[in-house]
Every structure is written in C-alpha cells, then in structure tokens.
Amino acid sequence: MYYHQIQLSPCISVRPSLMLKPRMVQTSGEVVKTERRRVDHCTRVPRNVNLEKLRNGYLFPEIGMRENEHLQKYPYAKLISLGIGDTTEPIPDIITSNMVEQAQALSTVKGYKGYGAEQGNKSLRKAIADVIYRGLKVKDTEIFVSDGAQCDISRLQLLLGSNVTMAVQDPSFPAYIDSGVIIGQAGELQEETGKYWNIEYMKCGPQNNFFPDLSTTARTDIIFFCSPNNPTGYAASRKQLEQLVEFARKNGSIIIYDSAYAAYISDDSPRSIFEIPGAREVAIEVSSFSKFAGFTGVRLGWTVVPEELCFANGFPVIKDFNRIVCTCFNGASNIAQAGGLACLSPEGSMAVRGVIDYYKENARIILDTFASLGLKAYGGKNAPYVWVHFPGSSSWDVFDEILEKTHISTVPGRGFGPGGEEYIRVSAFGHRESILEASMRLKNLFR
Amino acid sequence: MAKLQAGYLFPEIARRRAAHILKYPDAQVISLGIGDTTEPIPEVITSAMAQRSHSLSTLEGYSGYGAEQGEKKLRAAIASTFYADMGIEESDIFVSDGAKCDISRLQLLFGSNVTMAVQDPSYPAYVDSSVIMGQTGQFQKDIEKYGNIEYMRCSPENGFFPDLSTIQKTDIIFFCSPNNPTGSAATREQLTQLVRFAKENGSIIVYDSAYAMYISDDRPRSIFEIPGAKEVAIETTSFSKYAGFTGVRLGWTVVPKELLFSDGFPVAKDFNRIVCTCFNGASNIAQAGGLACLSPEGLKAMHEVVSFYKDNTKLIVDTFNSLGFKVYGGEHAPYVWVHFPGRSSWDVFAEILEKTHIVTTPGSGFGPGGEGFIRVSAFGHRGNVLEACKRFKLLYK
Numbered sequence: 144m145y146y147h148q149i150q151l152s153p154c155i156s157v158r159p160s161l162m163l164k165p166r167m168v169q170t171s172g173e174v175v176k177t178e179r180r181r182v183d184h185c186t187r188v189p190r191n192v193n194l195e196k197l198r199n200g201y202l203f204p205e206i207g208m209r210e211n212e213h214l215q216k217y218p219y220a221k222l223i224s225l226g227i228g229d230t231t232e233p234i235p236d237i238i239t240s241n242m243v244e245q246a247q248a249l250s251t252v253k254g255y256k257g258y259g260a261e262q263g264n265k266s267l268r269k270a271i272a273d274v275i276y277r278g279l280k281v282k283d284t285e286i287f288v289s290d291g292a293q294c295d296i297s298r299l300q301l302l303l304g305s306n307v308t309m310a311v312q313d314p315s316f317p318a319y320i321d322s323g324v325i326i327g328q329a330g331e332l333q334e335e336t337g338k339y340w341n342i343e344y345m346k347c348g349p350q351n352n353f354f355p356d357l358s359t360t361a362r363t364d365i366i367f368f369c370s371p372n373n374p375t376g377y378a379a380s381r382k383q384l385e386q387l388v389e390f391a392r393k394n395g396s397i398i399i400y401d402s403a404y405a406a407y408i409s410d411d412s413p414r415s416i417f418e419i420p421g422a423r424e425v426a427i428e429v430s431s432f433s434k435f436a437g438f439t440g441v442r443l444g445w446t447v448v449p450e451e452l453c454f455a456n457g458f459p460v461i462k463d464f465n466r467i468v469c470t471c472f473n474g475a476s477n478i479a480q481a482g483g484l485a486c487l488s489p490e491g492s493m494a495v496r497g498v499i500d501y502y503k504e505n506a507r508i509i510l511d512t513f514a515s516l517g518l519k520a521y522g523g524k525n526a527p528y529v530w531v532h533f534p535g536s537s538s539w540d541v542f543d544e545i546l547e548k549t550h551i552s553t554v555p556g557r558g559f560g561p562g563g564e565e566y567i568r569v570s571a572f573g574h575r576e577s578i579l580e581a582s583m584r585l586k587n588l589f590r
Numbered sequence: 591m592a593k594l595q596a597g598y599l600f601p602e603i604a605r606r607r608a609a610h611i612l613k614y615p616d617a618q619v620i621s622l623g624i625g626d627t628t629e630p631i632p633e634v635i636t637s638a639m640a641q642r643s644h645s646l647s648t649l650e651g652y653s654g655y656g657a658e659q660g661e662k663k664l665r666a667a668i669a670s671t672f673y674a675d676m677g678i679e680e681s682d683i684f685v686s687d688g689a690k691c692d693i694s695r696l697q698l699l700f701g702s703n704v705t706m707a708v709q710d711p712s713y714p715a716y717v718d719s720s721v722i723m724g725q726t727g728q729f730q731k732d733i734e735k736y737g738n739i740e741y742m743r744c745s746p747e748n749g750f751f752p753d754l755s756t757i758q759k760t761d762i763i764f765f766c767s768p769n770n771p772t773g774s775a776a777t778r779e780q781l782t783q784l785v786r787f788a789k790e791n792g793s794i795i796v797y798d799s800a801y802a803m804y805i806s807d808d809r810p811r812s813i814f815e816i817p818g819a820k821e822v823a824i825e826t827t828s829f830s831k832y833a834g835f836t837g838v839r840l841g842w843t844v845v846p847k848e849l850l851f852s853d854g855f856p857v858a859k860d861f862n863r864i865v866c867t868c869f870n871g872a873s874n875i876a877q878a879g880g881l882a883c884l885s886p887e888g889l890k891a892m893h894e895v896v897s898f899y900k901d902n903t904k905l906i907v908d909t910f911n912s913l914g915f916k917v918y919g920g921e922h923a924p925y926v927w928v929h930f931p932g933r934s935s936w937d938v939f940a941e942i943l944e945k946t947h948i949v950t951t952p953g954s955g956f957g958p959g960g961e962g963f964i965r966v967s968a969f970g971h972r973g974n975v976l977e978a979c980k981r982f983k984l985l986y987k
C-alpha cells in the first residue's frame with residue numbers, strides 16, 4: 144500500500160483559507176480514501192536554516208523506526224536489538240534502593256528537597272571527583288552534574304556559539320555534528336561527500352589504527368574526541384592522547400573529550416583525558432552514568448570544565464558554562480543523583496562492575512562470532528561496540544540484509560559519518576541468551 | 591555570552607542569602623525569594639516513583655532509553671487531563687525535564703535570526719536564553735534593555751496586559767500567564783486579543799502556563815482554550831509548582847500540528863528533531879511520578895498542595911494590604927507583587943533582608959518594568975509565612 148500526500152506549499156502568499164490537495168490512498172489502482180486537511184494559517188516565522196541543513200532525522204530514532212517497520216512486516220519475528228546502544232540489564236539493588244529512599248524522603252517534611260544546585264548536589268560532585276578522578280586533581284567545583292552527555296553536548300555548543308570551527312572523528316557519535324549544525328557552526332552540506340563544509344573530519348580507520356593523522360588535520364577551535372570510541376570501539380593510547388593534547392595546545396584548541404565508555408576499558412589506556420599532563424588547559428570532559436550504570440532512562444551524567452581552561456581573551460570557560468547551566472538547565476533529577484551517589488560507593492562500584500563485565504562478555508562473544516566468519520571486526524575489547532567491516536558494501540544495504548534475514552538490528556556505519564561507510568556497528572547490550580541467539584543467526588547468515 | 595550583564599537572577603538571590611547568613615549566623619532567615627516549593631510531595635506520587643525506582647532492579651521492570659518525547663502513557667494522560675476538548679493530542683506533547691530547559695530548546699529551534707517580544711517584567715530565562723542564542727543586540731545600560739527585543743510593559747496602569755496597539759511586530763512573543771513575577775492572569779478576552787495579534791503578525795506565541803493551577807476563577811488555563819491558538823502558539827509548562835517537582839524535574843511543551851513556519855513546514859517536526867538530538871528524555875522515574883500526579887488521587891493531592899500555597903499567598907497579600915501598600919497578583923499565582931513607588935527595588939530587597947532577614951526578589955531582576963516592585967513568593971511552611979508577615983508588619987508599621 145502506498146501513501147501519496149500531495150501538499151501545496153500553502154504559505155507562499157498569505158491567504159485566509161487554503162486547502163491542501165486531498166490525500167489519496169491507493170491500493171492496487173483503487174482510490175480508497177480521500178482526506179482533506181485544512182490549513183488556515185502559516186506564521187511568518189522563518190524556519191531555522193540550520194535545521195534545514197539536517198538532511199534526515201537523528202540516527203537512532205531512524206533505527207527505531209526501521210525496527211518498528213520490520214516488526215510490522217514480521218509480527219512473529221523475534222527481533223534482537225543490537226542497534227541502539229541501550230542497556231538491558233537491571234540496575235543493581237544497592238543503587239535503586241537509594242533512589243527508592245530518596246523518592247520516599249520527598250514525602251517527608253525533613254527529607255523534602257526543592258530546587259537543587261544547578262551544578263549538582265555537592266556530595267555527588269565530590270564523589271565523582273574522588274572516585275572517577277582519583278589522583279587526578281579534578282575538583283568537585285569543576286564538575287557539573289547533568290541529565291546526560293547528549294544534553295551536555297548541546298549545552299556546550301550553546302556555550303561555544305556559532306562562530307567556532309569544529310573537528311570530529313569520522314566516524315563519530317552523531318550528536319557532535321548534528322548539534323554543531325543546529326547551532327550554526329557547520330556550513331552547507333556537500334551532497335557528494337556527505338560532509339559539512341565547515342567541519343574538519345578526522346578519518347579514523349584500520350589504516351591509521353583508528354587514531355587520526357594529526358599532521359594532516361586542519362586547525363579548528365573545538366575538537367570532539369570520543370574514547371573509548373563510539374562506534375569503532377577503539378580506545379586511544381596514552382601516547383596518542385599526549386599527541387592530541389599537544390596538538391590542541393599548539394593550535395589553541397579546546398578538546399571536548401567524551402569518556403562515556405571509560406569503564407569498559409580492559410587495558411591500561413587512559414580513562415580520562417586528565418591523565419595526560421597539560422590537558423587541564425585544553426580539555427573539557429563529558430561523561431555519563433548511562434552505559435556505566437544502566438542509567439539510560441534514569442538520566443545522569445557530568446561534564447568537567449577545569450578552572451585553567453580559558454578563552455582567547457583569558458576569560459575562564461567554566462564561568463560561561465556555569466552561566467549556561469544556570470540559565471538553560473535546572474539540575475539533574477534529585478532522585479537520579481541519589482542513584483548516582485550509590486553507584487560511586489564501594490559496594491555500588493562493585494555491583495556496577497558486575498554489569499559492565501556482563502556486557503563485555505557479550506562483546507567478546509560477538510567479536511568471536513565475526514572472527515570465526517572471517518570478517519574483520521574491530522573494537523569490542525574496550526567498549527561495548529563491535530565495528531565490523533564489509534568491504535565494498537553500502538552499510539545501509541548490509542543493515543537491511545541483516546535485519547531482513549536474521550531479524551537483528553544493528554547500526555549502519557554510514558550513520559556515523561562518511562568514514563563509517565562499509566562498516567556495521569553491533570552493540571553488545573542485551574540479555575546473554577539474545578546475544579548467543581544473535582551469534583547463531585549471524586553464523587547462519589554469513590557462513 | 592559576553593552580552594549577558596550579570597549572573598542569572600536566582601543564583602544571585604541565593605548568593606545574597608548565603609552572604610546574609612554568614613553575616614548573621616543566628617538569624618532565622620525566611621526565604622520568600624526564589625520560588626522554591628517547600629511542602630512534601632504527596633505519597634501517592636512519591637510511592638509511584640519509589641516503585642519505578644525499585645522496578646529498575648528487576649528483569650521485567652527494567653527500562654533503558656525512553657522515547658525522547660516522553661512515555662506514551664504520560665503524554666496521553668497530559669493530553670486528556672489538561673487539553674481535553676481542545677484538539678490537542680498525545681502526539682503534540684513533548685515531556686521534558688522542566689520549562690526552563692524547554693525554553694532553551696525552543697530557542698535552539700528558532701535560531702538566532704528571529705526577533706522576540708517579552709512582557710516587562712518577565713521571567714528572566716526568556717531574555718537570557720535569547721541573548722545566549724544571539725537574537726539580541728547589546729545591552730543598553732541607560733534603559734536596561736537589550737537591543738532587538740520588544741519589551742511589552744505590563745504595569746498597574748494597563749492592568750498588567752500590554753497595549754498591543756503599541757507593540758512592534760516580532761517573530762516570537764513570550765507570554766506567561768498567570769504571570770511570574772506580577773501574578774496577573776490574562777482574561778479570555780485579553781488572550782483572544784493576543785492570539786489575534788499573533789495571527790495578524792504571523793508571530794508564534796510561546797505561552798508559559800506553569801502556574802495555571804493557581805487560577806482562582808474561570809479565566810483560561812491554557813492558551814489553547816482560545817480559538818485559533820493552535821495555529822499561533824506553543825505552550826510550555828511544568829510539574830514544578832503543582833507537585834513540588836522543582837528538584838525532581840518534569841514538565842512538558844505542546845507544539846500543535848497546526849503550527850507552521852512561513853514555508854509551511856510544521857514546527858513540531860523541527861522541535862522533535864531538537865528533542866531527539868539535544869535531549870534524551872526526562873528521567874523515567876520522574877515520569878512515573880508525573881503519571882501518578884495525573885491519577886484522580888494525584889490530582890486531588892496536587893490541588894491540596896496548591897491550595898496550601900494559595901492560602902500562604904492570601905496571608906501575604908493581606909499583610910501588605912493592611913500596611914497600606916499597593917499590592918498586585920496573589921490571586922491566581924503564588925507571587926505577590928508589591929509596589930514601592932520611587933524606590934530602587936534592589937535597595938528595598940537589601941533593606942528587607944537586612945532588617946527582617948526575609949529574602950524576596952527585587953522587581954528589576956525581571957526587567958526595567960519591575961523597578962519599584964518587590965516579588966514576594968508564597969512558598970514556605972505556614973509557620974515561616976506567618977512569622978514573615980509579623981516581621982513585615984513590624985518593619986512597615
């Protein structure tokens with residue numbers, strides 16, 4: 144069945160009463176239904192040109208839509224979602240019981256809390272400084288608790304404004320580019336290359352060991368860098384991050400370092416940019432409880448802005464970020480923050496470790512599966528993502544094929560940038576049985 | 591960022607309060623400044639949040655990412671509770687972590703190339719977010735206004751409703767009713783004028799209805815009660831002042847399908863893109879609380895809390911009336927807007943703080959139209975409000 148909606152642009156001239164052409168539903172040549180939709184008024188507010196520059200919807204809702212369409216097509220299929228990186232395992236009791244307690248306390252005179260500090264509860268800020276940044280000289284006053292990294296990225300873009308240039312890894316988490324487009328930094332999209340004019344794309348692939356060749360990278364004001372990387376799973380080494388910090392220092396750039404997957408690191412790769420000397424003067428770090436504690440729905444994260452980080456005129460970045468946080472945000476939910484605090488207690492940390500190890504074992508199974516099929520699979524050791532190469536293919540085609548033939552959703556690499564073409568990202572979140580089942584189905588498909 | 595004059599208003603108030611406490615460590619400071627709720631959240635609501643928190647530890651109950659627009663059940667409940675018979679559907683509703691955050695997301699949506707109008711005085715987030723977004727010119731110190739913003743004076747002289755015949759056309763019109771800080775709630779007739787004005791000018795109204803539950807008579811609680819509003823207005827609101835969710839963080843924005851940009855593109859589509867890219871949904875636990883708020887028991891409980899604060903408001907209104915002040919607001923909002931003719935509002939703020947240890951908010955913090963006024967908020971334990979009234983009486987006898 145095909146839906147055909149012919150819509151006049153009704154607002155070129157402002158007329159009091161405009162009719163859209165009827166919507167015709169055709170099935171095998173027969174006009175089944177017509178619908179008239181009446182539009183009386185268009186405002187004269189111009190659409191934000193930046194939003195026009197975004198060609199498609201945000202990547203992950205797109206994947207969600209494809210999954211739904213697939214389920215409609217095959218209502219009895221057992222769809223296994225290894226697409227959107229959504230956590231699946233229950234949050235350990237020790238953490239949720241803290242949230243239960245906080246929720247209940249809000250019903251008591253003594254325990255009721257209204258507005259919290261926009262920067263987050265002092266106890267949580269301290270715990271993040273003491274536990275996550277142990278030995279790294281990050282102060283609690285440099286930590287801004289948030290409702291998640293995706294939201295922080297946009298607040299950072301608000302902070303930086305439209306007049307800065309940005310560099311991203313290619314491929315990369317789509318929110319960096321998309322938020323850059325929205326705020327007006329990106330320039331026009333070049334249809335042939337799929338790249339925005341004003342963005343510097345730092346290719347990361349097997350050929351350069353998933354670390355950009357900085358000698359060929361143009362200077363930009365901002366450098367987004369995610370490690371362990373989403374989607375490639377690669378964790379930069381200490382040496383590489385020293386290069387990056389030096390590059391930023393030389394160019395007077397600010398690194399926005401996304402360490403949301405640091406807890407998945409298996410070797411001695413740095414877990415924070417602040418392990419690198421000199422980083423405090425060039426970097427902001429964004430992170431999240433989402434993949435660390437299963438807080439994808441609970442919503443909690445943080446951003447570190449060191450006091451030493453200054454704009455060109457010497458003005459401390461932290462002061463402006465604080466202003467953004469106070470004006471455009473009102474703090475993370477107090478219940479989520481109570482959960483965060485429990486995550487960072489000794490028992491909480493241990494419990495959370497157990498869940499992370501579970502997902503890492505999933506990743507290992509997936510890696511092994513692809514290896515056994517003779518496919519080149521990257522990542523999976525320091526991140527919950529496996530980055531599989533299908534040379535010469537269109538990643539959306541491979542995505543479609545996998546979905547159609549095995550009822551497994553993944554994410555086509557192209558969704559993460561032109562550098563992702565030919566790759567598929569397989570996420571390792573899922574119940575163990577689903578992962579094992581998926582592994583079987585993939586073996587059947589690709590043998 | 592460089593254009594912003596000072597810190598955001600309310601952290602400034604908090605700073606002054608903290609400094610005062612350091613100076614007078616034994617003083618019983620009473621906070622009638624920042625509009626922060628004080629009364630416990632009814633159990634029917636917190637138990638739902640406790641339950642949801644607990645269920646996240648179970649296999650059947652665990653949920654990861656929610657829909658960025660909010661959980662279906664909550665969106666449906668909001669539509670049926672607040673917008674029944676107004677043609678607003680579940681899909682028009684975007685659940686958020688609060689109105690303040692939504693205001694900035696709406697600014698991201700509109701971009702820097704739009705002009706805006708605000709009431710004067712108004713909730714500072716509208717102007718500040720506009721400055722941050724790059725929509726404004728420089729701050730003009732002499733008139734205390736930013737270039738490129740149309741300030742719509744709301745004062746006792748015009749019944750706190752702007753004279754639209756003198757207002758320049760702008761793309762966006764921020765309108766808060768019941769109003770923060772003046773407490774004034776627009777009538778059906780006034781809102782009809784506003785909608786007509788927006789329609790004629792092709793503008794979009796961003797209608798902030800965060801205090802609608804405080805309305806005491808039958809004036810509109812939603813802009814969508816006005817015919818034609820769906821083609822000109824967005825409504826943003828919050829659970830903060832109804833359910834004491836100031837720390838829990840939950841609100842929503844309505845973007846009707848009928849609202850179109852000048853090229854016919856639906857505003858809701860772009861807002862959805864913003865929500866999916868710059869946000870990741872309100873906390874699932876907060877949403878469970880929101881759903882409980884909208885159960886029959888929850889609604890009853892919310893009305894009781896609102897009533898409590900309204901009784902506080904009456905006490906404050908009566909106090910200032912009895913002292914011979916010209917008092918505004920207080921009938922449809924938890925704010926009392928007290929006139930101190932000829933005086934600097936920051937001076938009055940400082941005097942009240944120094945002499946009675948009561949924190950209020952100086953009217954000029956809300957715009958030049960707030961000069962000469964003090965906003966007294968009515969959130970507080972009854973005992974504190976009564977004590978504050980006593981102290982006011984002593985000071986101003």
